[in-house]
Amino acid sequence: MIHTDIVLGDATLRATVGGHGPTILLLHAGGERRGVWSPIAARLGACGYRTVAVDQRGHGESSGQVTTLGPLADDVAALIARESGPVVVAGASLGGFAAMAALAEPAVRSRVTGLILVDVVPDPDPEPTRTWLRDQGFGASLDHLTDDILGSGPALLATISTVDLPVLLVRGGRSFLADDDVHRLCRANRRVTIAVIAEAGHLVARDAPEQLADLIAVHAESCFDEPTVRGAVEFQRALGAFRANCR
Structure with a gap:
């Protein structure tokens, strides 16, 4: 694992990069840090993937202010633009919102080959969302x-409805997300598939890292096997193997 700083305009994001091969960008939930992805990144690395986990702006070791979704989405777009090949993005809660907002830009869509939403939908019912945040002790801070x-x-729902990508929604079995929230997402985009981790709450990466890692790996494999990106992915795997042998 390599820890590095990524300067993006008014913010510097602290990132951990590990593994070799096609890239999976890991975006944590609000109030969390990139370290929540560590066991997941290790498992994905063993499956032949390169992972980039960042502290989003205003979180962990990253600088910057976070009062609206726009700057978070801009950061995601900039992170994706830095990559030389196709990317699968996995976003949990706040990270998922940022990923969906970033996909409104055609340039971002052209570089993303798959999306994993970890217990987040574009338009959740506001009251359960606010109740969960209060229960977590965020109070008025967010x-x-x-x-x-x-x-x-x-x-965000309009954006997802026009995104032609394989989308996996991973639900926590003990999450506050309602079936109606999930059904709206599925109606908006027919490429959405759903997986449920029964023992997990809203913070799935914390509650069930191994199960989440396995779901991400399977979905990423299908995304990277798309005919339009297969050649670039094979190059990434070959380059990753070369770098690993040179260490």
Whole structure:
């Protein structure tokens, strides 16, 4: 694992990069840090993937302010633009919102070959969302960001409805997400598939890292096997193997 700083305009993001092969970008939930992905990244590395896990702006060792969704989405777009090949993006909660917002840009869509939403949908029911945040002790600290994200629901749903990518939604069996929230997502995009980890709550990466890693690996394999990206992925795997042998 390599720890590095990525300078993106007004923020410097601290990242951990590991493994070799096609890249999976890992975006944590609000209030978490990139370290939550460590056991997942290790498992994905063993499956032949390169992972990039970042502290999103305003979190962990990263700088920057986070009061609206826009800057988070811009960071995701910039992170994807830095990659030389196709990327699968896995975003949990806040990270999923940022990923969906970033996909509104055609340039981002052209570089992303798959999306994994970890217990997040574009337009969740506001009241259970706010209740969960209060129960976690966030109080008023995230009110402005929460208002902005929930107000962006229609736009995020519209974005997902036009995204022609394989999308995996991983639900926590003990999450506050309602079936109606999930059904709206599935109606908006017929390429959405659903997996449920029964013992997990909303913070799936923390509650069930091994199960989540396995689901991400399987979905990523199908995404990277798409005919339009297969050649680039084979090159990434060959380059990764070369670098590993040179160490």
